Amino acid sequence: MNRCRQLLAVFAVCALGMLLSCNPGRHSGIVVGSKNFSEQSLLGEIVAQHLEARLHKPVTRRFYLAGSYICQQALLAGRIDTYVEYTGTALTAILHDPLESDPAAVFNRVESEYKKRFGLDVLPSLGFNNTFAIVVRGEDARRFHLETVSDAAPYALHWRAGFGYEFMERPDGYNGLARTYGLSFTEPPRIMDLGLLYRALLEKQVDLVAGNSTDGLLSARDLVMLEDNKHYFPPYEAVPIVRTDTFARYPEARAAFLELSGKIDDVEMRRMNYEVDGEHRDIAEVAREFLHAKGLD
Numbered sequence: 001m002n003r004c005r006q007l008l009a010v011f012a013v014c015a016l017g018m019l020l021s022c023n024p025g026r027h028s029g030i031v032v033g034s035k036n037f038s039e040q041s042l043l044g045e046i047v048a049q050h051l052e053a054r055l056h057k058p059v060t061r062r063f064y065l066a067g068s069y070i071c072q073q074a075l076l077a078g079r080i081d082t083y084v085e086y087t088g089t090a091l092t093a094i095l096h097d098p099l100e101s102d103p104a105a106v107f108n109r110v111e112s113e114y115k116k117r118f119g120l121d122v123l124p125s126l127g128f129n130n131t132f133a134i135v136v137r138g139e140d141a142r143r144f145h146l147e148t149v150s151d152a153a154p155y156a157l158h159w160r161a162g163f164g165y166e167f168m169e170r171p172d173g174y175n176g177l178a179r180t181y182g183l184s185f186t187e188p189p190r191i192m193d194l195g196l197l198y199r200a201l202l203e204k205q206v207d208l209v210a211g212n213s214t215d216g217l218l219s220a221r222d223l224v225m226l227e228d229n230k231h232y233f234p235p236y237e238a239v240p241i242v243r244t245d246t247f248a249r250y251p252e253a254r255a256a257f258l259e260l261s262g263k264i265d266d267v268e269m270r271r272m273n274y275e276v277d278g279e280h281r282d283i284a285e286v287a288r289e290f291l292h293a294k295g296l297d
Contacts, residue, residue, distance in 0.1 A: 030055070030246060030253065033071055033080035034063040037194060038276045038283070039130070039214060039269065043084040045287040047240065047260070050296055054256035067166060068093050076118060081246040082257075086130055088234035090114070090122075090241075092172045099172055103129070103235040110239075119244055123254075124261040125237040128269045132167065132233050133213040134177075137201060138222035148229035152208065153181050159207035161189040162200050167210045172234060174210070180232045198223065214266060216274025238264070263294050 030051055034044035041063040048059040062080055065071050068089050074080045090110045091097050095117075100106050111122040134149050146152050161183075167173040168191055177183060190206060197209040198217050211218070211225075218225055240257050247254050264272075272290060275281045291297040 029057055029060055030082070030250060031060040031062055031080045033065050033074055033083040034061075035068065035071055035083070036064040036066050039212070039273050040064075040084065042272060042276055042283050042287060043126070043238065045283050046290060047082065047084065047257075049284070049287050049291055050260060051253060051256055053291070053297055054259075055250060055252060057250075072118075075120060075241060075243060078243065078245075082240055082242040084126065084238050085241050086236035086238055087125075088131070088172060088236040090239075091234055093170060096171070099176070099232075099234050101231045101234060103237060106235050107237060107239070114241065121242045121244055121247065123240045123242060123257050125239050126260055127238075127262040127264045128214060128266045129235050129237050130212050130214045130266075130269070131228070131236045132172075133211045133215065133218065133225040134228070135198070135201065135209050135211050135218070135223050135225050136207065137204075138224050140207065141224035141226075146224065146226060148227040149177075149181050149183075149232075150229050152226055153183055156183050156185050156208065159185055160187055160205070161185045162192045162197055162206035162209045163189045164194045164197065164210065165191055172232075177210075177232055180230050214269040214273055216270055216272075216277045219270055220274050220278050238269075259296060263296070264290075 032044050032048040032051070034040035044061060044063050048061050052059050065074055068085065071080070071083045071085070072094055075083070087103070087106045087110050091100065091106050095110065095113050097109065100109070107125070114120045114122045134152070136146060136152060140146065144151070144155055163174055168189065174189065192200060197211055198215070198221065200206045201209050201223070202221060213225060217223065242257065272286055275286050276283055288297065
């Protein structure tokens with residue numbers, strides 16, 4: 001575990017160094033960033049296209065900037081103006097605050113602390129909650145009558161688990177989940193690339209994984225997301241984080257962001273993710289269709 005943590009720290013430092021060295025000057029226009037998975041780049045593209053339509057100015061895209069730490073540092077350094085974060089991630093990974101289950105309390109805490117500590121604006125949710133999803137094969141859920149994580153705990157002793165690097169290290173990740181539910185597996189969890197988790201599960205290389213509730217494959221494959229019946233995970237509402245000076249330079253940008261509030265629900269986000277990940281559609285095209293359907297183009 002220590003070796004994994006060291007490698008992650010080295011990667012984060014290298015990625016941040018590359019970001020700063022490759023972009024020595026502040027861009028004159030608006031720069032939209034994203035973390036390094038497809039939902040993030042899709043959300044970044046939705047934000048970028050909408051800002052372009054409302055401000056009538058080109059927007060620079062800097063997507064796939066690794067994880068939350070790199071995006072946060074890019075914001076503070078002025079290398080990007082905005083990206084979409086998740087409230088539970090902001091609470092635990094950036095603010096290092098204790099877990100909290102009430103969505104309004106988490107949003108209010110993140111909003112006030114980001115303004116106070118970083119001078120950043122946290123805007124209202126886009127409308128969906130992308131929580132961690134504890135997932136098993138549909139055949140196992142039916143065979144053992146599994147509906148909740150508590151239901152699965154007795155069987156986990158004979159199962160193998162697969163988790164992403166970040167889930168193993170985060171304060172709202174595996175260690176706390178295992179304590180809350182008394183989870184213990186037949187061998188230490190395999191640390192896997194997020195893009196391989198569901199494939200490994202379906203091919204029976206592992207028996208339980210931690211994905212995300214808006215993953216497109218959840219509705220397209222025989223997979224079951226178990227209910228977090230002990231409410232371990234905090235809410236992860238998708239919220240734009242914006243540099244305050246961006247609104248000083250482009251006052252009309254605030255209204256544009258607010259137009260996106262509440263426009264994407266969980267089912268819609270899952271559908272768009274499947275179009276990108278399952279059907280391999282172009283992200284810009286999926287974003288354009290979404291904005292048109294909502295009358296936001």
